[in-house]
Structure formats: structure tokens, C-alpha cells
Amino acid sequence: MSRDSQSDPDLHRSRRQRLLNVLGPGVLLLPTAREAARNGDVHHEYRPGSDFHYVTGFPEPQSVLVAWRIDSQSHHAILFVRERDPERETWDGPRYGVRGVTKAFGVDEGRAIGDLWRDLAELAPLDGRLFHTLGHDSDFDQKLMMAFARSRARQRRTLLPSHPIFEDPAPALAGQRLVKDAVELSAMRRAAELTGQGHIAAMRATRPGMYEYESQAHLESAFRCGGSPRNGYPSIVASGPNACVLHYHDNDRRMRAGDLLLIDAGAEFLGCTADVTRTFPVSGRFTPAQAAVYRVVLRAQAAGIRACKAGAPWDSAHKACHRSLTGGLVGLGVLKGNVAKLVKAAAFKPWYMHGTSHWLGRDVHDVGGYQSLDGVADPMLVGSVLTVEPGLYFTKRDTRVPKELRGIGVRIEDDILVTKRGPEVLTAGAPKSIAEIERLMKRQ
Numbered sequence: 522m523s524r525d526s527q528s529d530p531d532l533h534r535s536r537r538q539r540l541l542n543v544l545g546p547g548v549l550l551l552p553t554a555r556e557a558a559r560n561g562d563v564h565h566e567y568r569p570g571s572d573f574h575y576v577t578g579f580p581e582p583q584s585v586l587v588a589w590r591i592d593s594q595s596h597h598a599i600l601f602v603r604e605r606d607p608e609r610e611t612w613d614g615p616r617y618g619v620r621g622v623t624k625a626f627g628v629d630e631g632r633a634i635g636d637l638w639r640d641l642a643e644l645a646p647l648d649g650r651l652f653h654t655l656g657h658d659s660d661f662d663q664k665l666m667m668a669f670a671r672s673r674a675r676q677r678r679t680l681l682p683s684h685p686i687f688e689d690p691a692p693a694l695a696g697q698r699l700v701k702d703a704v705e706l707s708a709m710r711r712a713a714e715l716t717g718q719g720h721i722a723a724m725r726a727t728r729p730g731m732y733e734y735e736s737q738a739h740l741e742s743a744f745r746c747g748g749s750p751r752n753g754y755p756s757i758v759a760s761g762p763n764a765c766v767l768h769y770h771d772n773d774r775r776m777r778a779g780d781l782l783l784i785d786a787g788a789e790f791l792g793c794t795a796d797v798t799r800t801f802p803v804s805g806r807f808t809p810a811q812a813a814v815y816r817v818v819l820r821a822q823a824a825g826i827r828a829c830k831a832g833a834p835w836d837s838a839h840k841a842c843h844r845s846l847t848g849g850l851v852g853l854g855v856l857k858g859n860v861a862k863l864v865k866a867a868a869f870k871p872w873y874m875h876g877t878s879h880w881l882g883r884d885v886h887d888v889g890g891y892q893s894l895d896g897v898a899d900p901m902l903v904g905s906v907l908t909v910e911p912g913l914y915f916t917k918r919d920t921r922v923p924k925e926l927r928g929i930g931v932r933i934e935d936d937i938l939v940t941k942r943g944p945e946v947l948t949a950g951a952p953k954s955i956a957e958i959e960r961l962m963k964r965q
């Protein structure tokens with residue numbers, strides 16, 4: 522069966538129950554991700570929708586969950602899925618079908634996806650609440666509205682609205698997914714571990730003269746061979762000047778002695794991803810200028826990680842990194858003046874233009890809010906995971922910085938679990954001190 526098949530009926534039932542308890546009376550309508558065409562007869566690799574998979578464990582495309590709460594301990598869940606089809610299964614592999622899903626995934630009913638629109642109009646009364654996020658899939662939304670319009674036309678009751686009250690379940694889902702449960706945490710730990718192994722493999726294999734995609738092959742081979750079916754996002758393998766392109770994806774430059782190589786990559790494991798960046802010298806030893814920049818970023822990252830404390834505003838790491846990087850930029854001769862005033866003026870911005878942290882989980886930029894409606898930063902919660910990823914980027918043509926720094930881009934990123942006892946670095950297996958990296962890369 523599919524790599525995304527997670528048959529754990531009790532787990533998914535309890536996640537659904539928690540969600541429905543927060544949502545209250547009404548019907549939840551949650552489709553999985555759509556398949557995407559790539560080119561003639563070929564689709565992009567399929568990955569189920571993160572929210573859908575979180576509450577069902579069901580791997581197949583063209584599936585929709587419809588569920589409602591009965592009381593605080595029970596609910597009714599129906600999975601609308603593709604029917605068995607021996608001819609299609611010869612091409613695409615076996616399907617669970619409407620009977621298979623009840624046993625394997627612990628839902629109360631399986632029904633044919635072709636009956637969704639007809640059945641939904643009966644399951645979700647026009648004068649009730651429907652929990653569905655509009656705007657993700659206009660085709661789905663249009664079919665949804667037409668189903669209710671048909672139902673309204675059939676019923677001919679003057680006081681009946683033409684559709685239920687729509688409520689967005691996304692905030693409730695995000696709140697629940699932000700704090701990882703034990704199963705997710707163990708998946709996050711394994712994703713982090715495999716990601717560390719991949720970075721080590723890339724460090725060991727990289728040599729001047731290799732192409733970036735060759736280092737990528739070593740990195741991702743370690744992910745796959747360790748049991749990660751896919752990356753959490755496309756790997757960024759950026760050597761020399763490419764390290765200054767934040768989301769570089771070409772990965773096709775030939776690396777030279779004296780280059781740094783920045784790799785930002787994460788293995789996915791049981792639906793959860795890591796997100797780690799390491800920057801190391803292609804020939805195994807940092808030049809003095811590279812080492813100077815690297816130390817500034819590493820120090821800033823340590824300050825950022827220390828700031829990841831339960832209850833602190835989520836952007837505490839960002840602020841700590843700003844202070845530390847600014848002091849570092851003064852030390853490197855890039856900025857001059859009073860550090861506090863430079864921080865206030867965001868003088869670091871030309872060389873540090875991105876945020877320091879994002880939530881991490883099933884999505885690399887995971888669900889979870891960052892601030893309240895009136896703009897107050899949300900607190901870090903015990904059990905949430907966020908990245909700390911400061912960097913400095915000095916492009917080749919940047920005449921504002923000393924010559925020896927031009928062309929150097931460094932980012933260092935780890936994944937931090939917020940615990941009662943302080944920050945826990947899940948990705949500590951990936952070496953990051955200069956001494957550790959140089960030792961690992963020492964040529965035989």
C-alpha cells in the first residue's frame with residue numbers, strides 16, 4: 522500500500538474527536554490535496570493534504586472526510602473515496618475502496634466519492650453550520666455551492682437559506698497541529714535524525730569539481746535509505762554566490778575549491794518534516810574570511826536558540842538574532858556605530874533580509890499563527906517546534922562590505938522543540954561547529 526498509508530484508527534479517531542470538540546455543532550467537510558498534472562500522462566508525485574492526512578491517515582487522492590460530533594466522546598466520520606476498479610488498479614495500484622477504509626482507517630462509513638455532492642446535501646442541513654475552508658480549490662467550492670443550490674430548489678421552503686453557514690475549520694486545525702502529539706513528535710525526531718545523516722553524507726562526499734546536484738544526490742540518498750520517502754521541500758544546494766539566493770533551486774553549478782556550499786534540506790518522515798541548513802567549505806577548510814562570517818552567524822543562532830522559551834513571544838529568537846548579528850556586523854567592519862541604535866534602525870537588513878523562525882511540522886512552513894488580531898506576538902507553546910535560521914548574505918557586487926567578504930553567504934538552521942525545561946535542538950545530529958565540520962571533511 523502507499524507510503525502515506527497510516528493505519529492507526531485510534532490515533533486518527535482521537536485527533537478528529539479533539540477537533541470536532543473545538544468546532545462544536547456542525548458538519549466538517551475536509552477534502553485531501555488535489556493531484557497535479559505534470560506533462561503528458563504524468564502527474565507530480567502525489568502527497569495527501571496535511572490537514573486531511575492528520576485526521577485520517579488516508580493516503581489516496583480524490584478523498585473527502587465528512588464528520589460531525591455526537592458528544593464529547595464520540596463522532597461520526599465518513600470517508601468518501603475512489604471505488605475499487607480492477608482496470609485502473611492494474612495501472613495505478615490497489616485502492617482501499619469503500620469497504621476497505623472502515624476497517625483500516627477506523628471511520629464509521631466509506632462511501633463512493635461520486636456520491637459526495639448528492640449525499641452532502643442530506644448530511645449538512647441548509648440551516649446548520651458547515652466547517653469548510655473556502656478558496657483553496659475553486660472547482661470544489663463551485664460544486665459545493667451548486668449541490669446546496671439544488672437541495673434548496675428541491676425543498677421549496679421559504680425560510681430555508683440557500684447554503685449552510687460556512688465556518689473555517691483552519692484556525693482550530695492549526696491550533697491543534699501547532700502542539701505536536703507523541704506520535705508526531707517521534708516522527709519529527711526521526712525526520713530530524715535522518716536529515717542530520719543526509720547533511721553529514723553531503724559533507725563527506727562534496728569535493729571541488731562536483732556539481733551541486735551531486736552533493737544533493739548524496740544528501741537525499743541518506744534520506745531515502747534511512748526510510749524517508751520524500752523531502753519536506755525541494756533541497757536548496759547553493760554553492761559560492763548561489764548561497765546568497767535564498768530559495769535557490771537550480772542546483773546545477775560546478776563547485777570550485779574555495780567555495781562555501783549552503784544546503785537547506787529536510788527529510789520527511791511519517792508526514793512530518795525537518796528543515797536544516799548547514800554551510801560548509803567545498804574543499805573542507807574555511808578561509809579566514811568565511812570562518813569570521815560563519816562564527817558571527819553561529820553565535821547569533823545560539824542566542825536565538827536560547828530565546829526559545831515556553832511563554833516567550835514567538836519572535837524572541839528573531840530579536841535575539843538581530844542583536845547578535847548586528848554586533849557581529851560591527852566586528853566584521855560592515856557596520857559602524859552603537860549596536861542598540863543600529864538594531865533599532867534595522868541596519869542589518871541589507872545582509873539579513875528574512876525572518877529567523879517559522880513553525881515546523883507536517884508542512885515546512887507549518888500552520889500556526891504568529892500574532893493575535895491586534896498584532897501581539899503569540900507565545901511559544903510547550904510541544905511546538907520552530908526553526909532558528911539566521912544568515913548573512915554578502916553578494917559579489919556588494920561594495921558596501923569589505924572586499925574579502927564579498928561572495929560569502931552563510932545560513933545555519935536547526936529545529937527547536939519548546940519544552941518546559943527550555944529549548945531542545947532536535948537536529949543536533951548535524952555538525953555545525955567549524956572544528957566538527959573540518960574534522961568530518963578531513964580528506965583521507
Ligand code: GLY
Nearest residue numbers: 754785786796885
Ligand atoms: N527551508 C526553507 C525555508 O525555511 O524557507
Ligand code: MN
Nearest residue numbers: 796908910934
Ligand atoms: Mn526554514
